[in-house]
Amino acid sequence: MNQDIIAEYKDVLSRKKFSFSQYDVENVLNLVKLGKELDPTISHEVFPDPDDAVFYEVALSKDGAYVVTGNMKHFPKNHIVVSPAEMIEIITNNR
Numbered sequence: 623m624n625q626d627i628i629a630e631y632k633d634v635l636s637r638k639k640f641s642f643s644q645y646d647v648e649n650v651l652n653l654v655k656l657g658k659e660l661d662p663t664i665s666h667e668v669f670p671d672p673d674d675a676v677f678y679e680v681a682l683s684k685d686g687a688y689v690v691t692g693n694m695k696h697f698p699k700n701h702i703v704v705s706p707a708e709m710i711e712i713i714t715n716n717r
Contacts, residue, residue: 623657626676660684667698678703688712 628651634640635647662679669675674696681687681702688702690709697703704712 623655623659624662624676624680626662626673627680628654630673630676665698670696 631654632647632651635642635650636644660680660683662676663682665675665679665682667675667678669678674693677689677691678697678700681689688704688709689697690704690706691697692706694703694705
């Protein structure tokens with residue numbers, strides 16, 4: 623959990639294209655806020671969308687963390703950046 627991540631989730635989940643109610647957005651954010659507060663590890667990577675940097679940098683700060691994204695091209699090539707399908711495979715193989 624990181625305040626920049628909370629702000630980005632709120633911005634994205636509140637977009638009209640998703641049609642989520644404000645109630646649902648707040649419930650999701652409250653669940654995310656239950657996570658452990660982590661400070662990002664500065665990576666000095668260049669991101670097409672600078673708002674994505676915090677997700678990568680927070681994942682770098684915690685062993686065993688991943689960035690799960692459908693936009694692989696927005697992140698550096700790194701074993702911690704995985705697609706949703708790859709994350710399911712990782713979880714399944716670690717049972």
